[in-house]
Structures are given as structure tokens and as C-alpha cells.
Amino acid sequence: MLKSLDDIDLAGKRVLIRTDFNVPLADGRVADDTRIREAAATIREVLAAGGRPVVMSHLGRPKGQPRPDLSLKIVVPDLSRILGDVPVTFARDCVGDAAREAVEAGRDGVVLLENLRFHPGEEGNDPNFAVELALSGDCYVNDAFSSAHRAHASVVGVPERLPAVAGRLLQHEVESLEAAFAQPARPALALVGGAKVDDKLKAIAHFSQRFDAVAVAGGVANTFLRADGREVGGSLVAPDLLATAQEIRDHARDQGCELILPEDVVVADEVAPGAAGRTVPVAEVGPGDRIVDLGPRSVARIVEELAKATVVAWAGPLGAADKGFPEATEAVAREIVRLGRESGLRSVAGGGETMAALRAAGLADGFGYLSLGGGAFLKWLGGERLPGLQPLLRSPPAA
Structure with missing residues (x-):
């Protein structure tokens, strides 16, 4: 059985959430927002519990190099629309000064970090990269079942360094499969x-x-x-x-x-x-x-x-x-x-x-x-x- 949001106190904490925003794109916009809508439940629950969601994801296969066409900034309008009146702050990077500044600036809403795969340390599960990611959170929530088969830094490295639980979407996926x-x-x-x-x-x-x-x-x-x-x-x-x-x-x-x-x-x-x-x-x-x-x-x-x-x-x-x-x-x-x-x-x-x-x-x-x-x-x-x-x-x- 998985540990869930019921097993952790989120109030006042920076909650680093691994989501799956690897959405299909067309003509410079999100072509299908299903994955964003599915992830919203966990983000809303963290907010309601007094936590500060810091969301991270990959998008596409940039192979460890920044690519403007695969920037998660493209997700911001859809995420803002789906969350309603919750402000969304975008970080120009997922680690370093840009991430820290965005987490500080986005205290009143949701922070979305830049594409994890812009760094080779993500797919390589580099321990130093995992440490850098973990600096943005006080606890960790995995809500990306679709990435759970990958031994990447944001999937296995970060939860080695922070208290870790499953988000509602991942929890629902696993429980539904087990029931079937x-x-x-x-x-x-x-x-x-x-x-x-x-x-x-x-x-x-x-x-x-x-x-x-x-x-x-x-x-x-x-x-x-x-x-x-x-x-x-x-x-x-x-x-x-x-x-x-x-x-x-x-x-x-x-x-x-x-x-x-x-x-x-x-x-x-x-x-x-x-x-x-x-x-x-x-x-x-x-x-x-x-x-x-x-x-x-x-x-x-x-x-x-x-x-x-x-x-x-x-x-x-x-x-x-x-x-x-x-x-x-x-x-x-x-x-x-x-x-x-x-x-x-x-x-x-x-x-x-x-x-x-x-x-x-x-x-x-x-x-x-x-x-x-x-x-x-x-x-x-x-x-x-x-x-x-x-x-x-x-x-x-x-x-």
C-alpha cells in the first residue's frame, strides 16, 4: 500500500510535486490538456491544506539540452485556466537561482519549474541534480504514474532526500489497477x-x-x-x-x-x-x-x-x-x-x-x-x- 497525502502534514510546507505534463503540442500550444486536468486535484488539495505546490515535470525528449519549443512555459496558460484564480509562477530553470527565486516569488500560488529533461542529470539520476531539485521542497509528492517505471532523479533520487508520498492521481491509478x-x-x-x-x-x-x-x-x-x-x-x-x-x-x-x-x-x-x-x-x-x-x-x-x-x-x-x-x-x-x-x-x-x-x-x-x-x-x-x-x-x- 502506498503512503498518500493523508499521511503527511502539508501546512506551511513547500510541496515538490512530480506531475506528468508531457502533453501533446500543436501549433505552439497544448493540443490536449487531459494530463493537466488530471493533475489539478492533487495541486488543489495541497493548496487547501496550506501547502505551497512546486510542480515539476518533463516535456518531450530534449536530450539534456534546453529547447525553447519544449519549454514547460507553454503549459502555464492551461494550468492557470484549470486552477482558476490561483496564480502560477513559472521558473526559468528547475534548479539553481532561477528555481529558488521563483519558489520565493510564488508563495501565494503555484510554482511551475522548467523542463526537468533540459538537464542530463534527470534521466541519468545524477545524485547532485537530485539534491538540487530537493532544495525546492520540504516534502515530495509523486503524482506521475506514467513516469514511475523510470529511475530518474525526479522519480527516485528526490524521494531519497525528502519525506515522500503518492499524489491522488498516482494513488488512484495504482488502486484501480490492483482492483482490476x-x-x-x-x-x-x-x-x-x-x-x-x-x-x-x-x-x-x-x-x-x-x-x-x-x-x-x-x-x-x-x-x-x-x-x-x-x-x-x-x-x-x-x-x-x-x-x-x-x-x-x-x-x-x-x-x-x-x-x-x-x-x-x-x-x-x-x-x-x-x-x-x-x-x-x-x-x-x-x-x-x-x-x-x-x-x-x-x-x-x-x-x-x-x-x-x-x-x-x-x-x-x-x-x-x-x-x-x-x-x-x-x-x-x-x-x-x-x-x-x-x-x-x-x-x-x-x-x-x-x-x-x-x-x-x-x-x-x-x-x-x-x-x-x-x-x-x-x-x-x-x-x-x-x-x-x-x-x-x-x-x-x-x-
Whole structure:
């Protein structure tokens, strides 16, 4: 169980809050303020308890160098709007004189520090950088489940130096996932798709202990198919992970976890909106084809497994939903929503691609829980310990 805001006196203290403001951007502004709105509850609670919120986050991948286009200053208008009449002071840096001056100047509201990843010490978990960050707070709150799988300075270094608890959003994420997978939660089905093959392919190796079956699609499925000697044409695939895919498949079989691969797929000459798709058996994919979605037989196979499942976890759309091929994703999502309503199927979905596809289909509200985490969601599902959660546990795990 995690320590929470209920376990700490916030009155009069500078409360260093690790949030996830890694929001999508478009035309120099925030394109989706979901993560900012979700983080507001903890910030408001700190204010109501007499604390002084000092908020820190990363944005994008600046690789340890300042980049004006990835400055968290872009978040200030949205954060100010969402918090209402609470003033927001922006610090030009997350450490040093600029941070200290902003924390002092922002006594009556919220202070937002500059992008953590403008410093290489963040991703490198440099102890000196963690010390500098900790100077801005008297206590620490982690409210970024989506970063809890990363051993970064703001995630694991700072809570080694300050009293640390979980924020309401992180607490809710973990409790919701634990509730979904509370015993007994079998049969359990995982759906894994999307374009980020590396993390998802490796995560499947850990799923065999928690899931009875894993249905794969997208680049993940293409990699398994290629490893089996199948033609996948110009489809998304991870050629350097073919041997790994075969090992994962053998491991899953040994553990009694069924790996469900596509039986038929939709192929097109290009992955683009408006491109004409046609359905073919997997064995008939040609050298010039690009796999863009699952076919009806593959969807029916997943629906068959859903009918047997008690809980389903979903990471990644089943096809190129954002490129005009959402049919399989929407068909499976509709079935999950129906089963949840009619037979109590528990469902969780995570990651930005998945959430975007479900929202575009108008089906997101029918899921039991939507996680803001991507990599953290996958690792948690696989039973891995998340570095960012360990400092927040009431009792540390046994060595």
C-alpha cells in the first residue's frame, strides 16, 4: 500500500510535486490538456491544506539540452485556466537561482519549474541534480504514474532526500489497477498492439504469469509473424527482435499462456487516410503489402477469448487507427464495453495511442479504467516493480 497525502502534514510546507505534463503540442500550444486536468486535484488539495505546490515535470525528449519549443512555459496558460484564480509562477530553470527565486516569488500560488529533461542529470539520476531539485521542497509528492517505471532523479533520487508520498492521481491509478486484477482475476486476457514494438514485445515476456492469453496486433504481431518466416511486406516490424520474439513465444507456451496471432489482416499499398484496404489471410500477404489492421476472422478470435475472460487489459490499438484503419480496434472495443455492461467484464486500457483511439470511437467511457501510463502500465501489468513506487510504499519490499 502506498503512503498518500493523508499521511503527511502539508501546512506551511513547500510541496515538490512530480506531475506528468508531457502533453501533446500543436501549433505552439497544448493540443490536449487531459494530463493537466488530471493533475489539478492533487495541486488543489495541497493548496487547501496550506501547502505551497512546486510542480515539476518533463516535456518531450530534449536530450539534456534546453529547447525553447519544449519549454514547460507553454503549459502555464492551461494550468492557470484549470486552477482558476490561483496564480502560477513559472521558473526559468528547475534548479539553481532561477528555481529558488521563483519558489520565493510564488508563495501565494503555484510554482511551475522548467523542463526537468533540459538537464542530463534527470534521466541519468545524477545524485547532485537530485539534491538540487530537493532544495525546492520540504516534502515530495509523486503524482506521475506514467513516469514511475523510470529511475530518474525526479522519480527516485528526490524521494531519497525528502519525506515522500503518492499524489491522488498516482494513488488512484495504482488502486484501480490492483482492483482490476484482484484475485481471482482469471481467465485474464491482454491485447497488445500499436507502433512501439520494442517495449511491448519485451513486456509480453512477463505477461505469462498474469494472463491466460495475449492477443497481439500491429507491429508486435508483424514481428512475431516475420519470426515465423511469414511475409509481412513493408509492414512495421522490429527486425532486430526476431530472435527475441521466438524466445518469448516459446516461453509463453511453456507457461501455459496462449499467444494469439492474426489469422487474417487488412493490407494496403500505403498507411494513409483514404488508402484502399483489402482483407487477406496472413499466408497471402504480398511483398508490396503493408498490414494496416486485423481482419474479421482475427477480430472474431479475440471476441471469442473476451467471452471467456474475467478481466482484459489493453495496450495499443489493433491497427493503424490514426491513419484511417480503426475498424478492428472499434469492433473489439465495442465488444468489451458490451461485455462490461452485460456480464461484468473488468477492463483497463493504457497508453496515449490506445486512449486516443478509444476516444475517437466514443467508447472510452465504457471502459472500467483508463491509465495515463504507457510504459509504466505495461511494466505493472507484467508484474515488474516500478522504481518510482518503491519509495512510496508503507513497508519497503524485502531485499
